[in-house]
Amino acid sequence: MLICSASGCGGSGEATADASSQAPKAPAKLVEVDLGEYFVTLRIDEAERAYFRVGLVGLVDETHADELTMLLETRKERMRERIENTLQSTSIDYLKQPGMPIVKTELATAIKKVLHTPHLHEIIYTSYSLRQG
Numbered sequence: 736m737l738i739c740s741a742s743g744c745g746g747s748g749e750a751t752a753d754a755s756s757q758a759p760k761a762p763a764k765l766v767e768v769d770l771g772e773y774f775v776t777l778r779i780d781e782a783e784r785a786y787f788r789v790g791l792v793g794l795v796d797e798t799h800a801d802e803l804t805m806l807l808e809t810r811k812e813r814m815r816e817r818i819e820n821t822l823q824s825t826s827i828d829y830l831k832q833p834g835m836p837i838v839k840t841e842l843a844t845a846i847k848k849v850l851h852t853p854h855l856h857e858i859i860y861t862s863y864s865l866r867q868g
Contacts (some may be wrong), residue, residue, distance in 0.1 A: 762769040763796040765856060768803050770846065775822045785827055790861035800853035804849050814849045830865050
């Protein structure tokens with residue numbers, strides 16, 4: 736039977752790992768990238784409409800901001816279509832919730848599908864308004 740002490744078998748018991756591999760990584764600096772402003776007409780029923788406007792920014796690592804800006808420029812029409820379709824298919828009740836968490840999740844999913852990038856950490860509303868009638 737082989738028995739080893741808490742300091743290990745043989746050797747001095749000193750850690751041999753490089754100090755840099757043990758240090759926690761500094762969080763990346765996040766910057767805002769403008770994702771645009773969108774306006775949609777929502778059909779509540781046959782006679783009633785609602786109007787929703789939202790401005791969006793995305794939080795992205797500073798090192799990937801230019802890449803995201805370039806992607807937005809080359810895919811802006813697909814982005815607009817996806818966001819507008821997402822908003823038009825969203826329940827009016829979700830648009831009335833404080834902070835609209837369900838809408839934010841749906842928009843983030845739609846935006847990531849268009850951009851195909853893992854670098855978008857979060858979307859933030861810069862403004863939004865809902866008007867019925």
